[in-house]
Amino acid sequence: MNARAVIDIVPLQERLGYTFKKPELLTQALTHRSHSKKNNERLEFLGDSVLNCVVAEMLYERYSDLDEGDLSRVRANLVKQQALYEIAQSLALSDYLRLGEGELKSGGFRRPSILADTLEAVTGAIFLDGGFDSAKDCLRKLYSLILQNVDPKTLGKDDKTLLQECLQSYQLPLPTYNVTGTSGAAHNQQFEVECLIPNLKITVKGEGASRRAAEQGAAKLALAAILKALPQESRKPKKTRAAKKKAAKQDAGEEQLNLKLKG
Amino acid sequence: MNARAVIDIVPLQERLGYTFKKPELLTQALTHRSHSKKNNERLEFLGDSVLNCVVAEMLYERYSDLDEGDLSRVRANLVKQQALYEIAQSLALSDYLRLGEGELKSGGFRRPSILADTLEAVTGAIFLDGGFDSAKDCLRKLYSLILQNVDPKTLGKDDKTLLQECLQSYQLPLPTYNVTGTSGAAHNQQFEVECLIPNLKITVKGEGASRRAAEQGAAKLALAAILKALPQESRKPKKTRAAKKKAAKQDAGEEQLNLKLKG
Incomplete structure (x- = not known):
């Protein structure tokens, strides 16, 4: 047990623009493997693929003149750890993480990999709770500002x-x-x-x-x-x-x- | 123009268990880049991610005791070229491919990579035409027999x-x-x-x-x-x-x- 055991998830749901029918799914998505056995790793597996799919659809619709190679390059840059970390920060996900003692002490709530993985798990939780379209609506909002500033011809090119x-x-x-x-x-x-x-x-x-x-x-x-x-x-x-x-x-x-x- | 320019897609739709509102999407999904400019490459990009997501969901539901590493291994084996090629064959996709002259002559309709890619494109087309759940219903049927014969503990292990x-x-x-x-x-x-x-x-x-x-x-x-x-x-x-x-x-x-x- 740590001081963060009870967390009010309402503000997070507001930022996500989604209210869970089963809030325990969100709680699980916020639970790192260092915290308990019922953690977010399987949700992360699921959410990763939902995220990839939703971002693929957004790019397919938005950039009708991009070929599949460019679409893949742009998507890879939008779903990479740093991009997810920045979205996780905009949601203040670190305030909601449930970490084990060790991770808490070593500052796990600041670690980009943990925060990016947790965002994927949250996506997986929304998908399970409300279906594909709920996950899509949520991610569209989270990515809207990012997409406005993307140049699809250069993003990710050296x-x-x-x-x-x-x-x-x-x-x-x-x-x-x-x-x-x-x-x-x-x-x-x-x-x-x-x-x-x-x-x-x-x-x-x-x-x-x-x-x-x-x-x-x-x-x-x-x-x-x-x-x-x-x-x-x-x-x-x-x-x-x-x-x-x-x-x-x-x-x-x-x-x-x-x-x-x-x- | 080649002899296959006009294809009756009705039997394919029956095998897929899905009837397109916009049949031109299916036609595009069946069109190889060697055939025409309006080909299936962008649909393949989209369909690949839909396929990954649907298979992830199926495995997540079916194997509640598998950890994310095993889930990833099993999925990788279910969406690899050979697996998709076999599904494409069960649909007789090669009878519906629209290939350019060169590919036709060199037997492109038998090539595993072309057939696997086309199956992804068809998945993308169903997704665009009928939404995520339509693609899911279709893939569930196509994978049902395969999943019955999968041993998730060994699949893909050397x-x-x-x-x-x-x-x-x-x-x-x-x-x-x-x-x-x-x-x-x-x-x-x-x-x-x-x-x-x-x-x-x-x-x-x-x-x-x-x-x-x-x-x-x-x-x-x-x-x-x-x-x-x-x-x-x-x-x-x-x-x-x-x-x-x-x-x-x-x-x-x-x-x-x-x-x-x-x-």
């Missing part, structure tokens, strides 16, 4: 990919990456990589603990340099026949840059 | 895991695996591995194109040898305090062996 797509949209050759230096002991090396875009006279250098990380850093700087180099007017890429085939991707080119560079 | 669990249930030490020989050229090696269970005086040898494969082969033979070595009466494992903690797993021990060895 800087090298964004740079490549940007250059392709201007029909420019791909950048070249060269390792220009390494430092530090073998187990703690730092890499320096340059990114060259001769047509735009851009040479930038990135650093990182791996070659890959250094390349990403250089790509990010190159994207910033392109934004600076190209006058505002010419930033809209020209459309050829080939380019038009990827019209949707091109149209988002400028927003891509803005999003990544302001972020 | 022979080494089954052997280990079997020995643990009898409180016997784990088996030892030794590579006893290799043959063939470097790019085409064959491995021979022995599996030793001293307490049962079992020594068996397995072969395979990798050490791992040879170990699995040896484990399979060892399981067969255990069945033979133990008299029928003593096959029910003894339960200690520790053993009782995994009671559910133990109880299925004998069925595990039977299932694997008869299969």
Whole structure:
């Protein structure tokens, strides 16, 4: 028993916009395995799939021009731990968690994995209590603000990919990456990589603990340099026949840059 | 245009147990990307998540004693390509596929990946047309026979895991695996591995194109040898305090062996 054994779930239900017929399902969804045997792990299994399905439907409806690869990428980013953690925080889920002594003492109620898993379990509980449409209504509300700020063309793409797509949209050759230096002991090396875009006279250098990380850093700087180099007017890429085939991707080119560079 | 351009979908709807309000959704679900631009890829994205969710719910209800790890393992096996391919065959989906010329000529209508993907797309189409419960009703029927023949304790487990669990249930030490020989050229090696269970005086040898494969082969033979070595009466494992903690797993021990060895 701990001080949090009795929890008033009414405010949480209000935030969820859903009132349970069987409140014990919500209580179970809030119960971590460290607390008791009747915990939220099976509900988490169920809720994970409900969440995936509801988000898939939202994206399918919202982005009628996105292909299945882009839909998968966007969904993966909307259901990943960090995204669920942020939603869980907006619900103040940590105030309602039922944790065992050990987890309580070690601050389990702040742990992103526990909070994300609990949100999935709560989704599973709503699904069991009120059916698919109840879970859908609830998640639609929770995701509405997030979806407003999503750029489906860039979400979840790394800087090298964004740079490549940007250059392709201007029909420019791909950048070249060269390792220009390494430092530090073998187990703690730092890499320096340059990114060259001769047509735009851009040479930038990135650093990182791996070659890959250094390349990403250089790509990010190159994207910033392109934004600076190209006058505002010419930033809209020209459309050829080939380019038009990827019209949707091109149209988002400028927003891509803005999003990544302001972020 | 090909000879299959006009297809009577009525028999398929009967087999699915669902009649579309918008039959064009079913037609789209049956359209491979090689056939036309308006194809089934986005429906497949949606249907995949609906399928996962419905199967998760079925398993959650049916196996109230399975933990989330086992539920995930069983689901993974019920929604994998081979399982969906078999369901697609039971629906004769290949008679309804709309393929491009190239795919038609190369026998695309027989390809497991195309048929499995199409089943997902059909699921997505039912979901869009009639909602979650319609998709659920349809999938419940398609999976009912499969679920009757599933052993949730063994489905998807490999022979080494089954052997280990079997020995643990009898409180016997784990088996030892030794590579006893290799043959063939470097790019085409064959491995021979022995599996030793001293307490049962079992020594068996397995072969395979990798050490791992040879170990699995040896484990399979060892399981067969255990069945033979133990008299029928003593096959029910003894339960200690520790053993009782995994009671559910133990109880299925004998069925595990039977299932694997008869299969």
